Amino acid sequence: MRAYDRDDLLFQLFEVAQLEDQIAGTDLDREAVMGILDTADQIATDHFLPHGKLLDENDPEFVDGRAVIPDEAIAAVREQVEAGFIGSGFAPESGGMGLPETVHQAAAFIFSASNISLAGYGLLTVGAGRLIQSFGTEDQKKRYLEPMAEGRFFGTMCLSEPQAGSSLSDITTRAEPMEDGRYAISGRKMWISGGEQEISENIVHMVLAKIPGGPPGVKGISLFIVPKRNADGTPNDVTLAGLNHKMGYRGTTNCALNFGEKGACVGELLGEPHKGLSYMFQMMNEARIGVGMGATALGQAGYQASLAYARERPQGRSPAGKDPVSPQLPIIEHADIRRLLLAQKAAVEAALALSIYCTSLVDRERKGDEAAGPLLEILTPVTKSWPSEFCLEANKHAIQILGGAGYTRDYPVERYYRDNRLNHIHEGTHGIQGMDLLGRKVVMGGGAAFKGLMSTIRADIAAAADSEFAQPLSDALDRMEPVTLHLAGELMKDPTRGLANATLYLDCMGHVVMAWMWLRLTEAAKRVASRDGDTAFLRGKHQAARYFYARELVRTEGWAKTLSANDQTAFDMAADWF
């Protein structure tokens, strides 16, 4: 059985996102996209899905300064790389395939649903490589990016340090200029995913560090390319100090790295000095869409597992007819189980719709569509955070459906839950995303991106005037706009109190955006029904949308009240009152 719903993925790509229009006039057509997704499906089914439990139970081991992971993990990632799934993320001039982001990420979704921790290596490499693609010299591209596109070198992102996670301005890793124009790197990095592994020939670390004498804070941070091995194969003084033992994502090594312990670690500056963080942020949108996509994939995997279980597990009888000698019903017949299933479906399918919507924005932006950029900016914290929060909630429901079995390691659902718990934390915590949305994205350019988002949603509502969801969604926007205006005002008065409810604002905005996604999903379902006839699959879309509007969107009414009052109960709780 697959860990994702292939029919839903294809419906979302071809009917909701109308991918064929997006790729018209390129080398790609529907058949080629299907071929790509089929190869992803085969590799994921043969090599990713079977090893979830193995990797979870065999944490990477620290042996003589190496990070040892099971051979099966290495073989699986090699298959993925050799089929071209890392190269697909890079532009042709960098040795890649220049696949649209939508297609590249759809394949990533398949790998992530099948084994999120193995999917991590490729995603990191693409993220790191794109920094070089955007800001590197031709020579750097030749030496680092091309081998990454070929899958020979993998990449990492080295931002965090033990004392500097959310607050990157406080990093202390140093980069001393050397006579030959390169830099001597010294410092400690923490939490580095894929920081050490033996899948690839070499590892290209993208390291944030400060050049002494530069401005304080984030304006003094530069970005360096620091390979694990030099061109001649000798080590570049990057030491694995230890491995972190994590709650989930255990197939991805997570490392404490020491740079320059022996004073012999050499890095090359990427781009200009002191621009490191802004370079990182330019790549962050894509990485954050990827995090949301991963959280969605885990939500899907739990939904699929619990759905299959619910169809087969006989337990209990109908409240209306409790004849003790009648056979027990499969639990999918019980109202409460249908609620738990529908809650998952309503979350994961809308989350996938938003993930794909955002990858389409990346593609539109690459093609020079100017409206796409601001929309992507404002949606990025939502597409990263909403799935992290609410597809985790979905994983909770999946465990519940399995009852006692769900709480054991004989079934994958508790693992999905543990895996998914990371997604609130990395790539900017949930709290940091809330502040990014309210404190930056909503107010930037005089609220231009926010207004753009509202009018984009309103245009979809206008085009779906006969939809049962048009009015409630329009009402939700009517609530969101004054709340936003009010909070923007509070923010001007007092940034601390203005941002005190940023996380709630993020969740509230997320729910409105997901309601919009359900409008889009149901409109697509109608189009398909009138073209090919109605099916159970399409009816399920309308019912999930109804569930979302009836049970989730209504929650924004209460949240909007709390936000309008800019309730300060939590912040006013002094530290010594706890």
Added chain:
Amino acid sequence: MKVLVPVKRVIDYNVKVRVKADGSGVDLANVKMSMNPFDEIAVEEAIRLKEAGKAEEVVAVSIGVKQAQETLRTALAMGADRAILVVAADDVHQDIEPLAVAKILKAVIDEEQPGLVLAGKQAIDNDMNATGQMLSALLGWSQATFASKLDIEGDHAVVTREVDGGLQTIKVTMPTIVTVDLRLNEPRYASLPNIMKAKKKPLDEKTAADYGVDVTPRLEVVKTEEPAAREAGIKVGSVDELVEKLKEAGAV
């Protein structure tokens, strides 16, 4: 030498098969279809022969509905050089029977003159296990079925066959028809760059009528049923307990 590989579009091995309500067959509407897994092995073997310099060209042929074009693209993406689609049905539910397939293949082979036909030993949808054998009879060529090893040595092929009692090695004269078994090789995945290249490879489209073959079914499906649901299993704590249970069940 040219190698011809027939490939069939079948229900994906990973799909949960559902019988149609009227019992007339399996529901194939909106179901994922893929290349028959045995045919993938045949394509892989043909490509390896080409890579080893023992074959010059690999031609994939599919007979069935128009959508079998996707299956041929997969063969091309794996490494076949060109493809021939013979459209013989409009309805995805119409299975073309082995004899009709063999007749069409014979006609294609008369035109193409391959030195070797590599076919799957059977299709996983109806498990007929007949096309290769029928084709051999129609052509008057030698045949080696259930191959788990294949060596081409000049004008003959040495084939190891998986038979009930173990392995049997035979030598057949070329041209020949080899039907392949599961252990012959592990087929490669169609890589992304090769999927793009495959779009540019030639794919000819023909119809059964072009070859004058009548594909009207000769067999009648009387009934199709789901297999009986599997009973819940039990967990045993030790090997001893397992042996005990097997004895109880009369299995050992």
